[in-house]
Amino acid sequence: MLSFVFRRILSLVPVLFIVSLMVFSIFRLVPGDPVDAFLGTEQDPEVRRALRAEFGLDKSLPVQYLYWVKNILQGNLGRSFSTQQNVLKLLGEKLPNTIYLAFSSIFISILIAVPAGIIAATRRKKLEDYSAMTFALLGISIPGFWLGIMFILIFSLYLGWFPSMGFVSPLEDPLRSLWYLALPAFSLGWLQAAILTRLTRSSMLDVLNREYVRTARAQGHPERTVIFRYSLKNALIPIVTIVGLRLAALLGGTIVIEQIFSWPGVGLLLLQAIFARDYPLVQGAVLIIAVGFVLINLLVDITYQLIDPRIRMS
Amino acid sequence: MNQKIRIASLQVYESKTAFLGFLLIVALFLAGALGPVLASHDPLEMHYTKRLAPPSKENLLGTDQFGRDLLSRILWGAWRALLISLAVVVLGLLMGIPAGALPGYYGGIIDNIAMRIVDAWLAFPGILFFLALLAALGPGLSTLIIALSVGSVPSTARLVRGLVLAEKEKEYIEAARAIGENDSFILFRHILPNVLSPIIVMATVSLGHVILIASALSFLGLGEVPPAPSWGLMLSEARNFIETSPLLAIIPGTAISISVLGFNLFGDGLRDLLDPRLSEE
Numbered sequence: 001m002l003s004f005v006f007r008r009i010l011s012l013v014p015v016l017f018i019v020s021l022m023v024f025s026i027f028r029l030v031p032g033d034p035v036d037a038f039l040g041t042e043q044d045p046e047v048r049r050a051l052r053a054e055f056g057l058d059k060s061l062p063v064q065y066l067y068w069v070k071n072i073l074q075g076n077l078g079r080s081f082s083t084q085q086n087v088l089k090l091l092g093e094k095l096p097n098t099i100y101l102a103f104s105s106i107f108i109s110i111l112i113a114v115p116a117g118i119i120a121a122t123r124r125k126k127l128e129d130y131s132a133m134t135f136a137l138l139g140i141s142i143p144g145f146w147l148g149i150m151f152i153l154i155f156s157l158y159l160g161w162f163p164s165m166g167f168v169s170p171l172e173d174p175l176r177s178l179w180y181l182a183l184p185a186f187s188l189g190w191l192q193a194a195i196l197t198r199l200t201r202s203s204m205l206d207v208l209n210r211e212y213v214r215t216a217r218a219q220g221h222p223e224r225t226v227i228f229r230y231s232l233k234n235a236l237i238p239i240v241t242i243v244g245l246r247l248a249a250l251l252g253g254t255i256v257i258e259q260i261f262s263w264p265g266v267g268l269l270l271l272q273a274i275f276a277r278d279y280p281l282v283q284g285a286v287l288i289i290a291v292g293f294v295l296i297n298l299l300v301d302i303t304y305q306l307i308d309p310r311i312r313m314s
Numbered sequence: 315m316n317q318k319i320r321i322a323s324l325q326v327y328e329s330k331t332a333f334l335g336f337l338l339i340v341a342l343f344l345a346g347a348l349g350p351v352l353a354s355h356d357p358l359e360m361h362y363t364k365r366l367a368p369p370s371k372e373n374l375l376g377t378d379q380f381g382r383d384l385l386s387r388i389l390w391g392a393w394r395a396l397l398i399s400l401a402v403v404v405l406g407l408l409m410g411i412p413a414g415a416l417p418g419y420y421g422g423i424i425d426n427i428a429m430r431i432v433d434a435w436l437a438f439p440g441i442l443f444f445l446a447l448l449a450a451l452g453p454g455l456s457t458l459i460i461a462l463s464v465g466s467v468p469s470t471a472r473l474v475r476g477l478v479l480a481e482k483e484k485e486y487i488e489a490a491r492a493i494g495e496n497d498s499f500i501l502f503r504h505i506l507p508n509v510l511s512p513i514i515v516m517a518t519v520s521l522g523h524v525i526l527i528a529s530a531l532s533f534l535g536l537g538e539v540p541p542a543p544s545w546g547l548m549l550s551e552a553r554n555f556i557e558t559s560p561l562l563a564i565i566p567g568t569a570i571s572i573s574v575l576g577f578n579l580f581g582d583g584l585r586d587l588l589d590p591r592l593s594e595e
């Protein structure tokens with residue numbers, strides 16, 4: 001087990017290397033030069049040279065890369081062009097809000113998907129199954145950003161049940177916070193719920209056909225015991241993995257939802273930074289999201305091994 | 315292969331959901347191809363006297379904030395969505411198939427390096443890659459197509475590589491080698507035609523996926539630029555008028571959803587028919 005964890009962590013090295021190259025290239029792909037974007041109409045060549053030196057732009061590319069990596073490893077992501085604040089500090093303020101939104105929407109999607117998937121599998125080819133599968137198909141076809149807008153239209157503008165945008169910290173006022181969380185979390189959880197419903201159904205169907213389930217039935221256990229005690233437990237293994245992987249994917253999905261609901265997370269910050277041409281902040285936000293994604297995948301892999309010893313053996 | 319496709323098309327007709335998907339795709343193609351002809355108005359023509367007009371005989375779905383005809387813009391939007399989607403998928407395949415086939419066929423160190431890059435690339439969330447690339451290159455139709463097609467390379471390469479790897483071990487390939495056919499002939503004339511089915515399935519589903527992600531990027535202001543009649547842009551502009559003119563938001567979103575649904579249904583059906591091994595449960 002330890003050697004697996006070690007090997008898995010070692011495999012992060014090439015991944016992080018390529019991620020860092022990609023993030024580094026953003027700065028270099030910008031037409032012209034980030035200094036032009038920063039200075040705007042300021043034309044004094046002396047100021048320009050000083051700034052180029054400050055960003056290390058007067059050195060060769062490999063040197064710039066090493067310099068950049070060294071800074072990151074020391075926790076220095078640079079200063080934001082637009083607010084002059086420390087990028088790491090700016091991101092640190094917004095990250096908990098994104099995590100709050102992502103975890104809530106995964107939680108909602110599990111609440112919907114696991115029962116829906118179980119019902120669909122146990123009532124196969126019946127009305128319940130077809131309705132659950134229709135819901136799942138709509139879930140993967142309807143874009144979350146449109147759904148968010150429709151939720152605003154229906155639940156906040158017409159019915160007035162929920163606020164259309166904004167954020168209240170759960171530490172300040174938990175109830176009001178949930179009220180603001182509802183629409184964004186549902187819009188974000190929608191796609192995940194659809195994917196998980198399909199997966200729970202096929203995973204349950206797979207287990208329900210196994211011999212030990214047939215044996216349990218033959219022994220006269222009530223259907224409830226067969227489903228919840230014998231089948232669900234084993235069907236859950238792939239579901240746990242996918243939940244973890246979806247959580248990582250959610251970090252990307254939050255960008256659009258945060259924008260629609262003005263949710264003050266890393267995604268919204270990234271978009272604002274892109275439009276302000278605030279490249280240090282763009283790099284920092286992309287880096288944080290990408291590294292978060294890679295680390296969650298790592299944790300999922302390791303957890304998977306812990307839950308299912310059969311995989312460890314092979 | 316031809317016979318396989320003929321049988322498959324018969325089965326598509328019999329599978330209700332795949333057939334529904336097929337009909338939705340045909341409707342989308344018709345709207346896209348005939349849209350520019352059918353559209354009663356110029357999608358860019360503004361009429362300041364009839365801004366945000368409700369549906370009427372002249373403007374069947376009403377007009378937007380600049381008095382442009384919504385129906386005409388939706389029809390032109392179908393054409394743009396298809397154009398982008400086809401361009402992205404074709405370009406993606408042109409890059410992704412060699413990127414997967416060559417490592418799969420030759421194996422060894424090329425394969426090792428290529429797959430490490432693919433793994434690392436796939437460890438990077440897709441939307442983030444597009445955002446970063448578009449942030450650097452600036453929004454626009456051509457940068458959108460470039461970003462999306464480049465972004466599809468790693469997943470295509472991984473699929474193709476796996477298929478080639480399995481196929482090249484078969485006996486007929488050994489026979490072809492024994493009679494002295496050269497590598498590129500074996501790869502492009504023997505192996506690739508035989509592994510096309512899963513690639514077609516993936517490409518079909520990708521067509522819908524590209525419509526979705528291109529709309530999302532345009533919606534965020536990083537894809538197509540105004541005044542293009544793009545569904546994602548229309549949706550983003552409609553947000554400011556949602557209380558007075560909800561149709562402006564409802565219609566483009568419905569168009570995106572129906573197109574994506576069509577490709578998903580058809581892709582699911584195709585997968586079951588062309589490649590039963592890959593189907594769920």
